[in-house]
Amino acid sequence: MSTNLAWGQDMKLAKVQKILALLGITAMVAILSLVIATPQVQAEYGDVVLNNYSDKAGMRPVVFPHWFHRVRFRCKACHADLGIKFKAGGNEINMVKIIDGQYCGACHNSKVAWGVESCDLCHSGKPGTPTQVHESTINLLAAPGSAPPGAGPSTSPAPAAKK
Secondary structure, X not given: OOOOHHHHHHHHHHHHHHHHHHHOHHHHHHXXXXXXXXXXXXXXXXXXXXXXXXXXXXXXXXXXXXXXXXXXXXXXXXXXXXXXOOOOOOOOOOHHHHHOOOHHHHOEOXXXXXXXXXXXXXXXXXXXXXXXXXXXXHHHHOOOOOOOOOOOOOOXXXXXXXX
8 A cells, every 4th residue: 555645744734724724823823833843853874973962961962964964065075174083973073163163163153054053953862862873784783792683692701710
């Protein structure tokens, strides 16, 4: 059975429009403010979740949409020109550096792209999510400190007893 996703979205939009017309402008503004409020974003494959400092600062982790940026820029734009390492969490990126125009702040300066006053556009991840490349093959095959799936029990020799 095939579902026409666009048709379903059109139907939902039509229902919302009818409800808003019935409620009037005051209710419309209230409802739109709820709809527009930034929801918690689920990271997609290849997104980089950055949480080196966010949880400690009482902020949601950053979800960096890697592929969204990659289709627009060559790797060198960020990794060579801005000095961003090829490892999730391998950089000491913080808000002071971003405001100073380093890392993300080279573009996210309210001129090229939105600026730091739009916190929820970047800090949109689920609290407690560790720094990682979301659904990376490495993360799926072996969590830190564990064997890959199907590897069975450890066959490494037990450590020698100290005398």
